[in-house]
Amino acid sequence: MKILHIADTHLGYSAYRKVTEEGINQRELDVYNVFEQFIDYAVKTKPDLIIHAGDLFDSVRPNNRAITFSMKQLIRLSKTGIPFVVIAGNHEHPKLRETGHIFSIFDHVENIYPVYNEKYEKLSLNINNEKTIIHALPQSNNKKEFNEELKKIKPVSNADYNILVAHGSVTGIKVFSMNEFNELFIPIDMLSKDFDYIALGHYHKYTQLTSNAFYPGSTENFTFADAGDKKGFIELELSNKKLKPSFIQLKTRPMIDTKPIKCSNLKLDEIMKKIRETVETIQPQGKTFRITLQNIPLQIYRSIDLHEIRKLSSEAIHYEIKADVIKEEDETKNLGTSKINALVNEFKQFLKKQDIQEKNILLKLGIGYIEKIEARDEGK
Numbered sequence: 031m032k033i034l035h036i037a038d039t040h041l042g043y044s045a046y047r048k049v050t051e052e053g054i055n056q057r058e059l060d061v062y063n064v065f066e067q068f069i070d071y072a073v074k075t076k077p078d079l080i081i082h083a084g085d086l087f088d089s090v091r092p093n094n095r096a097i098t099f100s101m102k103q104l105i106r107l108s109k110t111g112i113p114f115v116v117i118a119g120n121h122e123h124p125k126l127r128e129t130g131h132i133f134s135i136f137d138h139v140e141n142i143y144p145v146y147n148e149k150y151e152k153l154s155l156n157i158n159n160e161k162t163i164i165h166a167l168p169q170s171n172n173k174k175e176f177n178e179e180l181k182k183i184k185p186v187s188n189a190d191y192n193i194l195v196a197h198g199s200v201t202g203i204k205v206f207s208m209n210e211f212n213e214l215f216i217p218i219d220m221l222s223k224d225f226d227y228i229a230l231g232h233y234h235k236y237t238q239l240t241s242n243a244f245y246p247g248s249t250e251n252f253t254f255a256d257a258g259d260k261k262g263f264i265e266l267e268l269s270n271k272k273l274k275p276s277f278i279q280l281k282t283r284p285m286i287d288t289k290p291i292k293c294s295n296l297k298l299d300e301i302m303k304k305i306r307e308t309v310e311t312i313q314p315q316g317k318t319f320r321i322t323l324q325n326i327p328l329q330i331y332r333s334i335d336l337h338e339i340r341k342l343s344s345e346a347i348h349y350e351i352k353a354d355v356i357k358e359e360d361e362t363k364n365l366g367t368s369k370i371n372a373l374v375n376e377f378k379q380f381l382k383k384q385d386i387q388e389k390n391i392l393l394k395l396g397i398g399y400i401e402k403i404e405a406r407d408e409g410k
């Protein structure tokens with residue numbers, strides 16, 4: 031049996047200010063583009079089963095373009111007859127039941143099996159005359175109930191294949207967390223060897239956890255933490271209880287996090303020279319990149335010719351400057367002081383001084399809100 035395992039496609043995601051001639055956000059289109067590459071691959075290679083382990087959409091209310099696009103692509107799949115199982119992830123799962131679930135649009139599409147009712151479901155599929163049970167555990171708003179559902183999961187003994195699919199951070203050896211407030215935790219002991227395969231979603235880096243459990247990672251780069259990663263999905267061959275997985279790479283837009291420029295012993299013109307060289311090596315056209323200025327004294331940072339950098343990078347999809355500024359009057363180092371990030375920095379500094387737990391989560395949430403508001407102010 032041949033299976034494709036994909037996750038974290040985040041359809042409807044958009045970022046940065048770059049838009050196409052039609053006024054559509056470039057990164058939003060990039061995300062559709064990789065998904066279409068995947069569907070093309072599936073239609074061409076005709077696997078026996080496709081599993082999407084959550085975060086098909088980026089949000090609870092994806093925009094009309096994301097909905098139309100996903101429908102068009104999944105109908106292409108549906109026509110091939112390949113079963114497509116998709117579980118809800120934390121990004122698309124509504125906090126309130128009355129909001130309704132975006133996955134309900136797939137309820138009546140043939141060969142598409144959306145699982146989004148906060149309950150463990152067993153789907154029984156006949157694949158090449160073999161009984162294949164998909165044990166699907168979607169996102170839930172109640173961590174306690176989620177843990178209860180987790181405990182119920184058990185392979186079916188008279189099935190030819192038992193496949194588990196879940197969305198969350200596996201904990202045990204290491205925590206595969208995305209630092210999101212609504213993420214759910216799956217203890218590694220739950221990943222039983224008795225399953226023929228365990229298809230996970232949520233963690234955005236391709237990872238093999240155990241001999242039979244995998245995260246394929248996200249299909250695009252969503253933050254600079256992803257920069258340099260290979261993005262794609264898993265193709266696996268299952269036969270006689272043997273597993274042969276391979277990673278299939280998708281073509282994503284280059285995202286580059288450049289080597290930090292150590293500024294503490296450099297003069298302004300030397301720093302500018304290094305920036306120029308860095309940008310030149312990157313060849314910004316059509317790319318997303320970040321330049322890090324390490325330990326730069328505040329007075330030098332203020333004299334950096336941002337206008338020149340903007341000109342050099344004008345053909346990039348997006349670029350940003352991360353500056354670790356040393357303030358002379360203050361011994362503590364501050365993070366990032368570029369003009370665009372001013373409010374974000376204020377927030378970081380504020381949070382640093384507060385005596386609260388879960389700072390990382392608050393930081394991520396807060397920055398998200400600020401970026402959203404700033405983007406709105408910019409008429410995005």
Ligand SMILES: [Mn+2]
Pocket residue numbers: 038085119121232233
């Ligand atoms: Mn995700």
